[in-house]
Amino acid sequence: MSIDTARRVLGDATIAELQAGLRGSVVRPGDAEYDEARAIWNGAHDKHPALIVRCSGTADVVRAVEFARSEDLLVAVRGGAHSIAGFSTVDDGIVIDLSPMKGAIVDPVRRRVVAQAGMTWGDLDHETQAFGLAVTGGLVSSTGIAGFTLGGGVGWLLRRHGLASDNLTAAEVVTADGRVVRADPQEHSELYWALRGGGGNFGVVTSFEYQLHPVGPQVLAGLIVYPAEQARQVITGWRELTEDMPDELTTLVNLTTAPPLPFLPEEVHGTRVVVLLGMYAGDLTAGEAAVAPLRKLGTPIADLMGPMPYTGMQSLVDPLWAAGAHNYFTSAFIEPSDAALDAVLRLHLTTPTPSSELHLHQLGGAFARVPAEATAFSQRDARMLCNVIARSPDATGFDSHVAWARRTREDIARHGRGTTYVNFTGEAAEDKVRAAYPDAVRERLVEVKDTYDPTNLFRLNQNIRPSNGA
Numbered sequence: 001m002s003i004d005t006a007r008r009v010l011g012d013a014t015i016a017e018l019q020a021g022l023r024g025s026v027v028r029p030g031d032a033e034y035d036e037a038r039a040i041w042n043g044a045h046d047k048h049p050a051l052i053v054r055c056s057g058t059a060d061v062v063r064a065v066e067f068a069r070s071e072d073l074l075v076a077v078r079g080g081a082h083s084i085a086g087f088s089t090v091d092d093g094i095v096i097d098l099s100p101m102k103g104a105i106v107d108p109v110r111r112r113v114v115a116q117a118g119m120t121w122g123d124l125d126h127e128t129q130a131f132g133l134a135v136t137g138g139l140v141s142s143t144g145i146a147g148f149t150l151g152g153g154v155g156w157l158l159r160r161h162g163l164a165s166d167n168l169t170a171a172e173v174v175t176a177d178g179r180v181v182r183a184d185p186q187e188h189s190e191l192y193w194a195l196r197g198g199g200g201n202f203g204v205v206t207s208f209e210y211q212l213h214p215v216g217p218q219v220l221a222g223l224i225v226y227p228a229e230q231a232r233q234v235i236t237g238w239r240e241l242t243e244d245m246p247d248e249l250t251t252l253v254n255l256t257t258a259p260p261l262p263f264l265p266e267e268v269h270g271t272r273v274v275v276l277l278g279m280y281a282g283d284l285t286a287g288e289a290a291v292a293p294l295r296k297l298g299t300p301i302a303d304l305m306g307p308m309p310y311t312g313m314q315s316l317v318d319p320l321w322a323a324g325a326h327n328y329f330t331s332a333f334i335e336p337s338d339a340a341l342d343a344v345l346r347l348h349l350t351t352p353t354p355s356s357e358l359h360l361h362q363l364g365g366a367f368a369r370v371p372a373e374a375t376a377f378s379q380r381d382a383r384m385l386c387n388v389i390a391r392s393p394d395a396t397g398f399d400s401h402v403a404w405a406r407r408t409r410e411d412i413a414r415h416g417r418g419t420t421y422v423n424f425t426g427e428a429a430e431d432k433v434r435a436a437y438p439d440a441v442r443e444r445l446v447e448v449k450d451t452y453d454p455t456n457l458f459r460l461n462q463n464i465r466p467s468n469g470a
Contacts, residue, residue, distance in 0.1 A: 014071075015051070021063045024056035024100060037097070038089060040078070041142065044326040044398065045086030049076070052095040055118075058206045061174045064096045065204060069176065069457060076460045077204050080120045080144015084329045085427050087200070087460045088147075096204060098146065106131055111212040112169065117146040117205055125311050134215035134310060136164045139252075141315040142323070149208055151423035152197050152377040154385065156221070156279040156313060159250040159365030161213050165196035165377055166370050170209040173202065176457040180206075194448040197377030199422055200461040201445070202452045216310030220287025221279035223304050223316070225264065228272040230298035231255070231345055235360070237297040238276060239336045242383075247365035249290045251278035255348040255358040259320060263302050272348060273301065279313050325355070328390040328402045331424035332413035333382035336360070340415035344386065347408045352390065352401045358408070359387040378441050379419055386412050387424050402426075422462050433462050 019026045027037040028051060037052045050073065053064040068075045074093030081088050081099065089095060101118035108131040115124050122141035128134050136157040138148050145164070153164025161167060170184035173191065181203075183192040194202055226234045238253055245251070254275040258268045276294055280287030284307055291305055334340050348358055363382055372380050390405040392398050405426070413420075422436040437445065445464045449456075456463070456470040 018051075018053070018063070018067050022053065022056070022060045024054045024060045027052040027054065038095070039323075040081040040083050040086070040089050041323045042083055042086060042327045043324045043394070044328065045083070045089055047086070047089040047091045049090055049095045050092050052097055054097045054100050056100055058172065058174065058180060061096060061098070061204050061206050062178050062180060064094065065174055065176065065457075066178045068094045068096070069178075074460070075457055077200055077458070079117050079146030080142065080148075082140075082143050083147065084327055084423070085425060085462075087428070090460060098204070098206070101206065104128075106133070106212070108133065111214075112209060113212055114207055114209045115145060116207050117144075119145050121145060121148070121314060122311075125314050128212055129215075129217055129309075129311055131212075132214055132217060133212035135167045135210040135212055136161055137314060139314075139317065140321045141311075141318055142321070145208060146205060147200065148423065150195060150197075150199050150205065152421065153423075154361055154421070156250050157213070157215065157281055158367050159245075159247045159362070160281045162366040162370055163197075163377060164210070165375060166366070167211045167213075168196055168208060169211050171195055171205045172207040173452075174204040174206060176203065176453040176455060184209075190444075190448050191452060193374075194376050194445055196375035197422065198445050198448070198464065201449055201458055201464045203458065215281055218284060218307050219279055219281060219310045219313060220284050220291060220306065221308055221310075221313040221316075222306055223275050223277045223302075224294060224300050225258070225268075225302040226274040226276065226298045226300055227268075228274065228348075231272075231274045231348070232341075234274050234276070234297045235341055235345065236338075238294070239341065241293050242336075242362050242364070245362070246280075246282075246286075246290055248282035248287070249278060249280045250365070251276065251294070251362045253277075253360040255344065255360075257351070257354040258301075259354070263304060265301065268301055270354065272351075277316075278305070320355070326392050326395060326398045326401075328398075328405050328426050329387060329424040330405050330409040330426040331385060331387045331421040332409055332416055333379045333419045333421070334384050334386050334412060334416035335382075336384050337415060340412070343412055343415060347411060350404065350408070352397070352404050353392045355389075355391040355393075356401065356404070357389045357391075359385075359389065361385040361387065376437070376441055376445060377422075378438050379421070382416065382419070385421055387421070388412065425462055428460070428462060433464065436462060
């Protein structure tokens with residue numbers, strides 16, 4: 001329905017009844033805070049919800065779900081609001097906004113944390129690092145814990161401790177019929193399996209319980225910048241080093257354009273560069289030895305690899321990823337053959353904007369040791385993940401940038417099995433779902449969908465449609 005229709009159907013009395021059942025608040029078109037409340041991190045999605053329900057707790061989420069179902073409203077669920085594909089907003093429907101829900105309880109003895117779904121990784125790291133503990137989090141600290149975890153969760157602790165979803169020990173979920181259930185290995189175990197990689201298909205997760213690990217507070221981490229003319233030797237040398245790197249070390253190569261940062265010579269600004277980022281989650285002396293070969297892959301323009309706070313590494317690139325820019329991310333799991341690396345290097349020269357990039361994430365370690373059938377995230381044997389990022393400050397030329405990213409992804413995907421990372425799929429489409437999940441996994445996800453959301457109330461995601469076709 002249109003916004004005008006939504007206004008007629010959702011009259012003042014109806015909204016007042018909803019508000020009376022909430023501890024949080026309702027934001028409507030015309031309210032002073034509406035434009036701020038409807039905005040998400042990715043400026044490419046400018047939508048106008050009929051209602052935004054800012055939830056203060058689980059009871060508010062239950063009420064919002066019941067209201068959406070009774071009024072037949074399309075539902076968007078918002079945690080941190082990064083939402084590359086725009087799933088955390090909607091035209092004319094209802095946004096269930098979890099961002100006010102930022103509580104966390106850390107148990108340092110059991111090394112567990114229960115975190116509400118509105119937290120970002122910056123929020124959660126702040127709480128857990130007070131006890132010298134952490135779980136695999138996002139590479140940008142403003143990323144929400146919810147969507148990141150439900151889609152898998154690739155971060156600096158991946159090789160040491162696995163994905164964020166691998167460390168999910170339980171979740172509280174509001175289902176499509178308004179029930180509140182606990183999903184863990186004993187209760188609702190199939191739902192628990194599906195939540196670890198299956199995205200937001202099965203309900204609104206209101207809190208996450210994670211296994212924590214001793215990390216920091218100081219880690220050996222940072223970045224090394226090499227000139228583009230050394231790209232081939234750097235990237236092939238890095239590939240060779242990844243074959244026997246210790247699990248404590250997770251690395252990433254970013255093929256990008258040098259921003260005007262003070263630690264880079266002015267003559268380098270605006271030129272293509274190779275940035276090698278990494279973090280060693282362990283003893284600092286051992287970390288120095290582990291990263292030493294990374295410093296010898298070429299002649300660095302800048303070397304900022306050294307001891308730093310874990311939270312410093314988690315927020316290192318935040319200034320480059322502020323809210324409001326237009327973003328399109330897509331991805332492919334690949335095998336880093338010579339042909340694959342040649343393709344990546346060639347495509348780096350075609351990036352349409354200075355902030356458009358190609359990332360090569362090193363996998364393996366603890367990530368690879370999780371049995372494929374243990375979670376809905378199934379790409380455990382892949383050696384690398386290539387993320388293709390089209391980014392521009394505004395809408396000017398953005399459609400052509402997106403077209404570049406799609407072409408680039410297809411070119412690179414030929415060097416793998418065509419599979420993709422569900423958190424970086426660009427947009428909702430059936431082919432994206434098929435590229436993210438093997439057939440057997442998708443069929444199992446459909447069974448979970450049939451049980452918990454047979455009417456497909458939660459469809460703004462990489463959607464697993466129920467078997468009835470809803």
